[in-house]
Structure formats: structure tokens, C-alpha cells
Amino acid sequence: MKDNAWLALTLRAMRGKRIVVVGDIMLDEWLWGRVSRISPEAPVPVVEVQDQSYTLGGAGNVANNLAALGARVRLIGVVGDDQAAQRVRDLCKTLRIDTSGIASVRSRPTTQKTRIVAHNQQVVRADREHVGGLDARAAKSIRAAVAALDGEVDGAIVSDYGKGLISAPIVRALLAFKHRVVVAGDPKPRNLDAFAGVDCIAPNTAEAEGAAGTPIRTDADLAAAARQLLRRTGCRYVLITRGEHGMTLFAKSQPPFTVPAIARQVYDVSGAGDTVISALTLALVAGASIQRAVELASIAAGVVVEKLGTATASPKEILHFAEHEGIAHAKRFGGARARRR
Numbered sequence: 001m002k003d004n005a006w007l008a009l010t011l012r013a014m015r016g017k018r019i020v021v022v023g024d025i026m027l028d029e030w031l032w033g034r035v036s037r038i039s040p041e042a043p044v045p046v047v048e049v050q051d052q053s054y055t056l057g058g059a060g061n062v063a064n065n066l067a068a069l070g071a072r073v074r075l076i077g078v079v080g081d082d083q084a085a086q087r088v089r090d091l092c093k094t095l096r097i098d099t100s101g102i103a104s105v106r107s108r109p110t111t112q113k114t115r116i117v118a119h120n121q122q123v124v125r126a127d128r129e130h131v132g133g134l135d136a137r138a139a140k141s142i143r144a145a146v147a148a149l150d151g152e153v154d155g156a157i158v159s160d161y162g163k164g165l166i167s168a169p170i171v172r173a174l175l176a177f178k179h180r181v182v183v184a185g186d187p188k189p190r191n192l193d194a195f196a197g198v199d200c201i202a203p204n205t206a207e208a209e210g211a212a213g214t215p216i217r218t219d220a221d222l223a224a225a226a227r228q229l230l231r232r233t234g235c236r237y238v239l240i241t242r243g244e245h246g247m248t249l250f251a252k253s254q255p256p257f258t259v260p261a262i263a264r265q266v267y268d269v270s271g272a273g274d275t276v277i278s279a280l281t282l283a284l285v286a287g288a289s290i291q292r293a294v295e296l297a298s299i300a301a302g303v304v305v306e307k308l309g310t311a312t313a314s315p316k317e318i319l320h321f322a323e324h325e326g327i328a329h330a331k332r333f334g335g336a337r338a339r340r341r
Helices: 005-014 059-068 083-094 136-147 168-175 189-195 205-212 219-233 272-285 290-304 315-325
Strands: 018-023 025-038 045-058 072-079 098-104 111-118 121-128 155-159 182-186 237-241 247-251 257-259
Touching: 005 272, 005 290, 005 315, 018 059, 018 136, 018 272, 025 059, 025 072, 025 083, 045 059, 045 083, 045 111, 059 072, 059 083, 059 155, 059 272, 072 083, 072 136, 083 098, 098 136, 136 168, 155 168, 155 272, 168 182, 168 189, 182 272, 189 205, 189 219, 205 219, 205 237, 219 237, 219 247, 237 272, 237 290, 247 290, 257 290, 272 290, 290 315
Parallel strands: 018 072, 018 155, 025 111, 072 098, 155 182
Antiparallel strands: 025 045, 111 121, 237 247, 247 257
16 A cells, blocks of 8 residues: 555545534635835835735635535524625635534624735734624524534534633533534634643644743753643543644653644645644544544645635645645654743
8 A cells, every 4th residue: 555545535535525514614714916116104015906805714724624625514604794794604604614504693704804905914903803602592502503513513623813702611512422523723822721622723833822821942842732732621632733843743642743744835824723723633534543534634724825815725735735845744743852932
């Protein structure tokens, strides 16, 4: 069997798996243009806008990544009663993402991030959002939508962008399913305790630092932070994404190991964490080992960071990338002989 035969088999097994994404839904607006002069009003570039586009962001980007990998996706979250909300629903319809679990809340706007990009570089970003917790009615609606999916899904991803939707009761509702499913998440540091008992969390280094309350400067620091997160959440795995250093998996029952980053050229890391948690969870649902799931997630991340803007990786792109760049196999993590990065 060829070295990457498992990859094709796993990608095939991932197709059609039923995944629910619960989290903070966003709309990403992109203004594309060029800069030819500096404003006479202030020392800032004047961007001549030549095009405009919209993509799903936050939990929506997780759903988009899952759909690109062939999953059957349901999205649960809240939007406002505004034009951005309609755009979210239209994008989901195009991607065949089930939106029956999306609630409209008039008292808060749909989270929207507007990015102005010139000459393939982001110039500025403007956010429109409300980050307070949900009111009692909206929170009850979200919990009911989650509970109704018992037996209807194979896996769940909790996508926490700190906009007030994710809470411990929502996570507990997923973990209480009679038909047990894989539950993974990407918590914000201040909300870590809400993720108690999930199968896997996948913070980046900065988030792991914030959650552990200690700076991460060496491999030993990283291992210590991961152990603290494992103890505090009781989850099976902590996967810490480390940018150009790849990603390292920690578990109570297994030695840590690292998959090195394999991107040929990094254009944009926006949404790469969404790709990682999507590919990882879907691979686990399809029956892959945690090690293979991490390898697949690393390859998918390598694909998307070579694209500008929030992006996805298709099975065809993943296979092509692995064929031409090779698969970055996991290796033992040398936490005991840490070196300063």
C-alpha cells in the first residue's frame, strides 16, 4: 500500500458524514482593490475598490470547510434581522448547509467583518458585532435546536469566537446525546471551562497561553500548558496549532507528537484553525486514528494558507497537495529536551 493510500480511503469515508456546527456565525465581506495614492486627508492609502465578495466566517467557515470535504452539515447559531443575515442564509443554501437551527435575534446585528484588500494584502478590517451573551429566549432556542439532533448527527463541532453564544449548557447538551458522537471544539481562553468533557480542543499557541495563564516560549512550556488544559477540561486530546512550527497533539494516554507545517508559501492564515478542526473532526468521525486525523488536518491547513482570504480544502486539493509535497509524518515531541524557539 502506498504511503498516502490511507488518505484517499479516509477522505472517501468522510463523505456523507453528518456534522453539526454550533457557534458564532459571521459574514465576511471582502472589498478588493488597488492603491495608487495616499489620502490628502490623512497619511493612509486610498483603495480604489474594484470588486466585492462575501464568504461565511466564524462557525460559518467551519461549516463551509466541512461541506467542501463532503460532509452533510447543519449550522446552529444566531444572526440578526438584517441584510447580512440574509446573505448568510443565501451562502448556506448555495453550499447545501442546513440552516434550520439558525435563530434570528432582532436585538443584535449579524456579526460582520469587512476586510479591504489591495494588491493581495489586507489594508484594514472593520467589525460590526455584539459580543454580549444571548438573552434567555435565544439561549433556550439554541439548546432546543441542539437537543433535537440526538441520533441525527455523527459528530459535532463547537466553534467559539467569543461573541456570546457558546456556554456550558450547550456543550453539555451535545455530550448528553444517547447516540454518542465525536464532539470537538475551538474555545476562547476565557470560555475554556464550558468545553469540559469534549473529545478534543484545538487552540492555537496564543489561545493555549491565555487559557493556561502562562507564557509559552519553549517546548517544555507548551507541554506544561497542554497538561494543564487536559486536566482542567478532562478532554481526551489537546491539539495546539503552532503556525510555522506545525501542530502538536497531547493526550493523557499517549506520548505527544508533532506534525510539522508543510505549506509551500503562506498567503493568509485567516480561518486556518477552522480548517484544522473541521478536517480533524470529520476524519475522527470517519474512523481514522487520532494520529491520522491530525496528519490530514495538517495537509488541509497547508492547502488553505496558500489561498488569500478564508478558504477551504477539497478532497482533490488535499490529495494533490499530499502527492506533490509529501505527508508530514508525526514525530515524538521533545518536551523534556526543550529548545527555545
